Amino acid sequence: MDSADVQGATAAEPSSSGHTTTYTRSVCSLLEEAAQMKTEGNSFYKEKNIRSAIGRYHRALLVLRGLDSNVMSSVKGFGPEMPALTPEQEALLRNTQVDCYNNLAVCLLQRTNVDYVRVREYSLRVLQWRPGDAKALYRAGVATLEMGDAQTAKQYLIKACREQPNDANVRKYLQRAEAKLNQELQKEKAMYRGMFSSSLKSSSREGIDQTNETGEGV
Structure with a gap:
């Protein structure tokens, strides 16, 4: 046969x-x-x-x-x-x-109109099977940054940079994530300074009012 x-x-x-x-x-x-x-x-x-x-x-x-x-x-x-x-x-x-x-x-x-939610979703699916996939890490970082989460984006981009230390695009977006985090930190500091300043002014006014009331009593 x-x-x-x-x-x-x-x-x-x-x-x-x-x-x-x-x-x-x-x-x-x-x-x-x-x-x-x-x-x-x-x-x-x-x-x-x-x-x-x-x-x-x-x-x-x-x-x-x-x-x-x-x-x-x-x-x-x-x-x-x-x-x-x-x-x-x-x-x-x-x-x-x-x-x-x-x-x-x-x-x-x-x-032209990028669906960053989908980009992140697809990249994370890759990372489920290949946690060290540099391309997926990079794209997850880009999408997450564009979605407004600079802290998480930085983590993805740091890992991508470890896998591809000479990739200019990875370094560029890592710098953007760090710059955004620094900007957010400065805004937060300015907000707390404003709140602290308002609190001091309020305390100062209360002290003046109490002094005036004491004077009127005399």
């Missing part, structure tokens, strides 16, 4: 082993489809077709959603039990997800 006949016989076998073979093929085809979608998204991005690139990355993630054990565990029992992914398949799934979320974040940053 030649190799083609062997493959045909294997595919035709009923029972659970046949189901497993079919499922394995399905997993492989879905992983390949998602990887192809990601590649198409990269091509659109290079052509500066940001909208189409975003669409491809979203489609790739949608394909992978049904294979993600973290997602499917929440609906366990509502469908047929599927064999676990092999370590190689799991690695390919995560790598494709990480690339798509990273690429989505950079695409959104290219838009």
Whole structure:
């Protein structure tokens, strides 16, 4: 029996082993489809077709959603039990997800009206799987800074700077975060000075009024 006949016989076998073979093929085809979608998204991005690139990355993630054990565990029992992914398949799934979320974040940053909430969300998803991902740390820092939280942004950017100490953009945004924190500190000090000054003036007036009242009594 030649190799083609062997493959045909294997595919035709009923029972659970046949189901497993079919499922394995399905997993492989879905992983390949998602990887192809990601590649198409990269091509659109290079052509500066940001909208189409975003669409491809979203489609790739949608394909992978049904294979993600973290997602499917929440609906366990509502469908047929599927064999676990092999370590190689799991690695390919995560790598494709990480690339798509990273690429989505950079695409959104290219838009005129940037959705910083989404940029931060996508970057944090990457960091769940790769805590030291310099690109995700940088973009999480940029988005968080633009959303007004300079303290948290600084923490992300410090970590990004450790991963990429020579990156000029990381250093620039780290300096912006530190400058904003310093500005906020100066405003806070000025506010407390104003409150302290008002308190002193109020105490001084009360002292004068009490003196006047004592004089009138005499």
